[in-house]
Amino acid sequence: MPIVTIQQFPRDLTQKRELAQRITQAFVEVYGTPEESVQVFFSEVDGENWAKAGKMGCDRQQGQG
Template structure:
């Protein structure tokens, strides 16, 4: 069974719902598995808890 982990800054429930649907459909088509076999975990980190290029995301403009 495919397991997908997505690490991201917070997104709306609507956006996660749409992404989960599209990722599931991609696995159904590519791997020929039933939708219920696909698991997706969203791991969200606030901007003050991650950095890029040595700068916290909360400080980026």
């Protein structure tokens, strides 16, 4: 049973639906796994819960990835 965990910034539900569908299809095509056995977990992190280069995400300016 494949389990895929994705850590990301919050995204639109429509985007997450499509990504989950594509990931599932990849497992079906490459591994021959039944769709029903593929699980995808989304862990979304906002700017108050991550830091880069010593600066909290919420303190960084837009475009400073």
